Amino acid sequence: MLRRTFVAGAAAAVAVPHLQAQNLPAGPVRIIVGFAPGGGTDILARVIGQKLADMWKTQVIVENKAGASGTIAADYVAKQPADGTTLLMAHINSQAITPALVKLNYNPETDFQPIVLVGVTPNLLICNEQQPAKTVKDLVELCQKNPGKVSFGSAGTGSAQHLALEMFMLAAKVKAIHVPYKGSGPMLTDLIGGQIQYSFDTMTAATPHVKSGKAIPIAQTRPQRAKAYPNVPTMAESGFPGFEATTWYGLVGPGRMPVAMAKRMNEDINKVLLMPDVMERLEASGAEEGGGSTEKFGQFMKAEQAKWAKVIKDGGVKADT
Numbered sequence: 001m002l003r004r005t006f007v008a009g010a011a012a013a014v015a016v017p018h019l020q021a022q023n024l025p026a027g028p029v030r031i032i033v034g035f036a037p038g039g040g041t042d043i044l045a046r047v048i049g050q051k052l053a054d055m056w057k058t059q060v061i062v063e064n065k066a067g068a069s070g071t072i073a074a075d076y077v078a079k080q081p082a083d084g085t086t087l088l089m090a091h092i093n094s095q096a097i098t099p100a101l102v103k104l105n106y107n108p109e110t111d112f113q114p115i116v117l118v119g120v121t122p123n124l125l126i127c128n129e130q131q132p133a134k135t136v137k138d139l140v141e142l143c144q145k146n147p148g149k150v151s152f153g154s155a156g157t158g159s160a161q162h163l164a165l166e167m168f169m170l171a172a173k174v175k176a177i178h179v180p181y182k183g184s185g186p187m188l189t190d191l192i193g194g195q196i197q198y199s200f201d202t203m204t205a206a207t208p209h210v211k212s213g214k215a216i217p218i219a220q221t222r223p224q225r226a227k228a229y230p231n232v233p234t235m236a237e238s239g240f241p242g243f244e245a246t247t248w249y250g251l252v253g254p255g256r257m258p259v260a261m262a263k264r265m266n267e268d269i270n271k272v273l274l275m276p277d278v279m280e281r282l283e284a285s286g287a288e289e290g291g292g293s294t295e296k297f298g299q300f301m302k303a304e305q306a307k308w309a310k311v312i313k314d315g316g317v318k319a320d321t
Helices: 015-023 040-056 068-079 092-101 134-147 160-172 184-193 203-211 259-273 275-285 293-313
Strands: 003-006 031-033 060-064 086-091 114-130 151-154 177-182 198-202 215-220 246-254
Touching: 003 031, 031 040, 031 068, 031 114, 031 151, 040 060, 040 086, 040 114, 040 203, 040 259, 040 275, 060 184, 060 259, 068 086, 068 092, 068 114, 086 092, 086 114, 086 275, 092 160, 092 293, 114 134, 114 184, 114 259, 114 293, 134 215, 151 160, 151 184, 160 177, 160 293, 177 203, 184 198, 184 203, 184 215, 198 203, 203 215, 246 259, 246 293, 259 275, 259 293
Parallel strands: 031 060, 031 086, 151 177, 151 198
Antiparallel strands: 003 060, 086 246, 114 198, 114 215, 114 246
16 A cells, blocks of 8 residues: 655644635545556546645545455445545546446445546557557457457456457457556556557556657547547547547545535535646646536446446456456
């Protein structure tokens, strides 16, 4: 478990009564991340956590509880006191995909209070420099010639990367090897090192490695190209019309968290998302469409749950693949 604390001045203790009056938690706030450090969820949680520490004049601690595609962290937060001191950096994996794959100890619809959508990003189909196939067409041919031998890493079984791979195998009618990790951070280390070959990783996590030249972008997985990647074709442009596999992030609290507190936090996080330096970080990561009301985020999550449940059912996807 990695803990990192953002301290905004020595006046935190003095500010407690003021915070309580404003429907904010009375002490330090923890943002729980369900993946290892260095992944997209972790990166965005730290950007927002630092700004909220400054704004709330208290500590905001980002804490990593990696494993099981983010569901360990989600299960933990669902059972925490609903006083606003423990939040989850919610993720498509823990809130929409894995619940349709396996039986969990939490209900994604009732055990969390939506706060705000932080952003929706494409996944990037990437490889390391050593790979000969650096276009979608060549990759399909490589998989056809080597069935069940080309390796794709993910942030865990049932993760957004895993489901993007499943969609690709169904659409291209090929078989590949799925290699799950405890997050994008360790997966990217192995991809760059050559232990695995490809990944449909989150644009947020992949971007620093693409910029350094250690990861090669092949395609992106939203219908339109992200502003940050104007020269990388979409999967639709690469011969797979209708192919869309996104990753999204947002903040939620435990289900019994007061709605008034969630709305108060929502106001502040919407302000954070409009800060020029935060907007620059989000855009560079391909994260779009963040912000809006607590209700909007709740409706968005329900729609995502229905969408991925159908994909999993139609594709016959199993948790152990």
